Amino acid sequence: IGFIFAFVLMIAMAYYFARRPVKVYEQLMQEQQTFIQNASHEMKTPVGSLLLGTQYLDMLEQNHLSQEGKETLAQMKSETKYLQQLVNTMMLETLQTDDLKPINLSQSFDETIRTVEMVHQTTIHKLYKPDLMFAIHPLHARQLLNILLENAHHHNDEHVQVRVSAFQTMNGVQIEVSDDG
Incomplete structure (x- = not known):
């Protein structure tokens, strides 16, 4: 009986000590996910403002820009859209690989x-x-x-x-x- 009790106690202790680091890891992963979601949420507004500003310039000032200015503005719009995609991607938990085309x-x-x-x-x-x-x-x-x-x-x-x-x-x-x- 003492042997069985000691064996069960050892298994319970092994489970407890093995599970403890996993719980800590899961908590750290959850904190990291929360941080990423909060940070990306905070970045959405300035990125949206940048995109709106470049679209405004494109719409109202297009005729007053040189060719180089137009190309630079187009590049700025492209990069701002890319930044917006990065922020949106950070907000998603995972990208769905099933619907890749x-x-x-x-x-x-x-x-x-x-x-x-x-x-x-x-x-x-x-x-x-x-x-x-x-x-x-x-x-x-x-x-x-x-x-x-x-x-x-x-x-x-x-x-x-x-x-x-x-x-x-x-x-x-x-x-x-x-x-x-």
Whole structure:
């Protein structure tokens, strides 16, 4: 009887000590989720104001802007919409992977490359077809390429030549960002 009691007591203690770190982890994850939701909620208003401001300028001042000003304003609108998507994505618990539809990666890549070219005053060589399709969330495609391009420029000198290539494979799409640095 003493052996059975000791055995049951050991199992109960093992369960208690094993469950305690899991509870702490779950609490930390919940606190992190709450923080992300609160922070993204607070960012929605300024991002919305930025987008509204760029749309206002586009609508009322379009005729008074130079070609470079129009391009810059269009880029500002595009980047503000991207920031708005990032904030909205942070507010979601998860992105639903069930409803992913193929997108034109080339168009998404072109937008991202255009932004990086403006920021770094450079030209990025595009080596991909204009109709490269793949099922991915558009925001993720843009984030992926942006991170790779920013790293290529950040870890090289200002005269680096960067190339982006992408092509279909049997398993999906292969994306390569290379530079001469």
